[in-house]
Amino acid sequence: MAHHSPVNPESSGHQPRAIIIGGSLSGLFVGTLLRQIGWKVDIYERSTGDFDSRGGGIVLQPEVLEVFRRIGINKHRKAWGVPSMDRVVLDRGGNIRSRRYAPQIQTSWPLIYGALKSAFDMKHYHQDKTLTHVEQDDGLRHVTAYFEDGSEASGDLLVGADGGNSQVRSQIWPSQLPGYAGYLAWRGLLPESAMTNSMRSELHGNFGFANNVGSHILGYLVPGAGNSIWPEERLYNWVWYRVASATLLEQVMLDRDGRQRAYSVPEGRLAARWRDYLHKEAGSLLPPQFQEIVRATDAPFVQAVRDLAVDKMVTGRVLILGDAASIPRPHTAASTLKAAANALSLADALQANTTDIDAALASWEPRQVAFGKQLLMQGMRTGKLLMFHQA
Structure with missing residues (x-):
């Protein structure tokens, strides 16, 4: 494991600079860690608003806690989420089919995002910046990002941390595209205080x-709201995977305003007919507890389950990581984990090779590509079994 105290960035006469495209979790993981080892870092995010309202639960993983430790966010582990005790499988009637003691902690997207933002110098976090293209100099030692508003940014390294529909990836590796896995993830968040006794039975x-x-x-x-982990202030997060043809996918992705979306419809934007559809389907497929929870959820949202694992993550001084490089299926609980792991190992590699960025990237890439492919296979195997009953 590399030594993690900050290097003296002036020791080589030049403080290296990273341009990060994407200001969500991947961008903030890598941005905070590179600053911690002495790099100048600027993050460019295309959205104009704050992400805080984005719902969704995340299983808290050791890699995320390691990022927090390194960048100096020291809270007690319990403050990061809500513990669950048993893994319980219900049958169609709502009775327990199996129960296994498996304590873990579930956190939320807004909590992790807020913590990372608090550790980053927000003077260097630029919003409303949509990337148009990236150029490298002839010696592949310098890289420049060009934005829609006519501005540009240059540095020693450009990191594409811009998610599953990465602009960086589509320019550099245009043939590397996510594929639809054949099923959707319907999602919802229900206030814990709205859960009836019958909903809580065996699940709470x-x-x-x-x-x-x-x-x-x-x-x-x-x-819950304000990242509260107090009882009755939390949220119940549910994810319901359903097999869906490409035709059905396209219909679901037509949002309430008539906008055709590619792979996800966020909270509050789902067309009204799909709530009725979910309620009906719940009645024929789910145990009573889950039926009630789905029907009580005001604003369900949905995402297509997709597969991606690239063969290359580096070209010259441009690299991609997180969901820009590979999209593990949600069953792996590894999307946030992988973004954190990519960023941690990149910081280690750059710190171990302070005078040779190219050597650092060459040592970093193979293991990260292999990790992405391993998670892809793991997710595909799980999905086959759960959704199509194929071993």
């Missing part, structure tokens, strides 16, 4: 599951 405080033909649902408690 546990990590709950239920399977049916072409259907797999799970749920657990996550931090």
